[in-house]
Amino acid sequence: MSPMSLSTPTLHTARLTLRPFDDPDGDDLFAMHSDAHVLRYWDAPPWSERVRADRFIAACRRMAEDGSGARVAVERGSDGVFLGWCGLTRWNPDYRSAALGYCYAEAAWGHGYATEVARALLGWAFETLDLNRVQSETDTRNGASARVLEKLGFVREGTLREDCVVNGDVSDSWVYGLLRREWRPSAEPAPGR
Numbered sequence: 001m002s003p004m005s006l007s008t009p010t011l012h013t014a015r016l017t018l019r020p021f022d023d024p025d026g027d028d029l030f031a032m033h034s035d036a037h038v039l040r041y042w043d044a045p046p047w048s049e050r051v052r053a054d055r056f057i058a059a060c061r062r063m064a065e066d067g068s069g070a071r072v073a074v075e076r077g078s079d080g081v082f083l084g085w086c087g088l089t090r091w092n093p094d095y096r097s098a099a100l101g102y103c104y105a106e107a108a109w110g111h112g113y114a115t116e117v118a119r120a121l122l123g124w125a126f127e128t129l130d131l132n133r134v135q136s137e138t139d140t141r142n143g144a145s146a147r148v149l150e151k152l153g154f155v156r157e158g159t160l161r162e163d164c165v166v167n168g169d170v171s172d173s174w175v176y177g178l179l180r181r182e183w184r185p186s187a188e189p190a191p192g193r
């Protein structure tokens, strides 16, 4: 491992385990990323080839080796069922910035998991890295994802017009930012934010 590597953490929240990806996750990962409904607001089409899952897992390992980010597989604490993933990518030590992304299987939606996981991963990142800013973009139609970011304290900074074209479908994105001085490890954002 190079001196610039960044070891992907294993973290436990009240209900969930966040851990590095491993090869056996490939089947669950492929099932999720090939689901057109899950991917309906994604910035790329659903996967149609199983090898994409292996490439994704290899990219997670490379990210740890070259220190450019940390992407965790998320499983339910009680029974180890794979729920999805959350990642902090594009870590730039000069700018002290990174990007946040996440994806969960439909069966996992609506339980607060995405927020719980991102809060844990951001907490780890603010403690471990000299991180100042985290950015995330979301399709403007993706109300649930926007809500997750707002619950975490992210501020909507603008609209990227016609940011994505996926299978001919043109969409706008919102860009969200969270600064270290605004980060609250466990609290919901203050009312009126």
Ligand SMILES: CC(C)(COP(=O)(O)OP(=O)(O)OC[C@H]1O[C@@H](n2cnc3c(N)ncnc32)[C@H](O)[C@@H]1OP(=O)(O)O)[C@@H](O)C(=O)NCCC(=O)NCCS
Pocket (backbone or CB within 6 Å): 038, 039, 041, 042, 084, 102, 103, 104, 105, 108, 109, 110, 111, 112, 113, 114, 115, 116, 137, 138, 139, 142, 143, 144, 145, 147, 148
């Ligand atoms: C978006 C996603 C991450 C949300 O995951 P989740 O675990 O259900 O999120 P949480 O339960 O933590 O929070 C969702 C919030 O959005 C709200 N919500 C759900 N559907 C919504 C909608 N259509 N419009 C507005 N808010 C909505 C929920 O009520 C909840 O807010 P609340 O706690 O105030 O009630 C999940 O649906 C997903 O993985 N989707 C597919 C991949 C994806 O779109 N990823 C994001 C790309 S930017």
